[in-house]
Amino acid sequence: MRIARFTTGDDPLFGVVTGEVDQFGQPSDDTVVVELAGDPLYAGLQPTQSEHRLADVRLLAPVIPRSKVVAIGRNYAAHAAELGNDVPEEPLMFLKPNTSVIGPGDPVFYPPQTQRLDYEGELAVVIGRICRDVPAEQATDVIFGYTIANDVTARDLQHKDGQWTRAKGFDSFCPLGPWIETVLDPSDLRITAHVNGELRQDSRTSLLIHDLPKLIAYMSAVMTLLPGDVVITGTPAGVGPIVAGDVVDVGIEGIGVLSNPVRRK
Structure with a gap:
């Protein structure tokens, strides 16, 4: 549905x-x-x-998190390698503010503070109920459905700051959509990203280092997850820069396509 x-x-x-x-x-x-x-x-x-x-x-964005977007970094080995990073032994978790969320067709604004803005196509999960300390084998019980995310990143600020809050947190840096698919097996879906029609990312969710049940168990052992919280699961290899005037299309098999233009702020 x-x-x-x-x-x-x-x-x-x-x-x-x-x-x-x-x-x-x-x-x-x-x-x-x-x-x-x-x-x-x-x-x-x-x-x-x-x-x-x-x-x-x-x-519009299919959900506006009342609380938080919980994101995972370096969750595909090839992506970690392309940025010269090691594969983390445990999920590398960070937060994006709910004010970063926009919907399909809304512009991603290129802020003046950065000289390098990157797209990152990702599978997103919408949490359906309050939960804490969820066992991995019960993770699907707390999922409302699945959508598509673009974890937009100011790459130069990510390196400069030494932590990711500013680089990942600007308004418009978390496009979500086009809708939530409630009936889906997320274990092996094709995920792609095109920029101006050119294929840049092409992978499968089966290559996630830490799968969804592990991610939800790990996160919920740290913080309470609330209805409408969004989990974005990491991006595959092929990330790269975007500029004003570009259009980014992130597609996930069984869900659809999330499309956003890029504009100068």
Whole structure:
């Protein structure tokens, strides 16, 4: 089931995307969004009688975390190698502020403080309930669904600061979307990133060093995870710079495509 957050010009709404959507996230002519009565993370799945053509609505970030985005670095061996880093023995965890989240089609703003802005396509997980100390074998019980993330990074600031808060935390540095897929096996999905139509990243989630159950167990042993928290799981090899005027398309098999332009702030 695809859960979208969208607007028709007024307040944000939630809905279920029904109808055919191809592997590139493009809807068929009969694809519609059936409105839900409230945020499904809190109100459950309560369809209403209202529906809209998907082509007539503006998709928003499918979730705005009330609390946090928990991110993992260097979780693909080839990516760690391309940046000259060792593979961490344990998950390398950091936080992105919820104010960094934007939706599909929203611009990633290139801030004046950096001279090197990079894209990083990633699988994202939306947490569905309050949880702490989750055993790995029960990790799927706390997952609401899956979406796509771009962990935008000011690479020069990452090296300069010696820690990642500023480099990963600017407004617009966490695009999410286009929707949440609630029924998906995330263990072996193709993940790609294109810049201006050119393929830059092409890997599979089966190559994650630390898989989703381990990540959720590890994180929840440190901090309580709340409904709507987002976990982004790491990026594969092929990251690189983007400039104003570029368009980044991150695709994940079974979910769709997250597309964002880059603009100067």
